[in-house]
Amino acid sequence: MGSAEKGANKELIENMRKDYPLGPHDKPQSMCPAFGSLRVGLRMKRVATVLSGSACCVYGLTFVSHFYGARRSVGYVPFSSETLVTGKLYEDILESAHEMADPDRFDAVVFTNLCVPSASGVPLRLLPKEINGVRIIGIDVPGFGIPTHAEAKDVLAGALLNYAKNEIESGPVAAPASKKSDRPTVTLLGEMFPADPMNIGAILEPLGLAAGQVIPCREWRELYAALDCGAVAAIHPFYTAAVREFEDAGKPIIGSAPVGVEGTNSWIDNLGDTF
Structure with a gap:
């Protein structure tokens, strides 16, 4: 946590500390917390999930996701020390967003920074909000800022609600498939x-x-x-x-x-x- 706080994403880490207080030690309190947000995304129809992080982390998250029956591919944008330092990783993520933005397949694509890109300040917030009618959402779920799976689920749930809320405020939206109740x-x-x-x-x-x-x-x-x-x-x-x-x-x-x-x-x- 200390090196991340001194790095490019100090504000992100400070906000995470406010929202998700850590336990008695400065470590995740479960296996990689990003599994929580990944699981939420993989359960949604017409939503693609793409990870950016160390290859070993992505392998572990992908393995566990399929162990729990994801039955869906998990996207991955790899990086090296060079692409991380020069900013090429962000360009690679942006290119991936354009490749994934197929409105016939997806309503939204979720990009998730794991520990290394989050600590390095890879700015997913700068991604376009929409490409070809497909919503683009970027979240950071580092193990040094999110204690457990439960909080990671909240990170994505909050980001999705924020996007949907802004859509509602901007104009008419599609009606839900289920019939609206006549009661509150x-x-x-x-x-x-x-x-x-x-x-x-x-x-x-x-x-x-x-x-x-x-x-x-x-x-x-x-x-x-x-x-x-x-x-x-x-x-x-x-x-x-x-x-x-x-x-x-x-x-x-x-x-x-x-x-x-x-x-x-x-x-x-x-x-x-x-x-």
């Missing part, structure tokens, strides 16, 4: 088992509410549905960036989850106060 919806923030939204929906129904979209989601249009809600239930506690985007969109946040008798009663009370 509660977006569920945090990965869940398949039955969880149904169980939460059963709690919400007597209140005149409905379970809304789950974030992280499975396709781009679901981001619009998530932002079109009455409130957001932060079921998992790690989604700092995502909560920030929902708050910026004017959505109230309900903390915790309906767990246990007292916890569920408190959660329902908070919902009542919100609506």
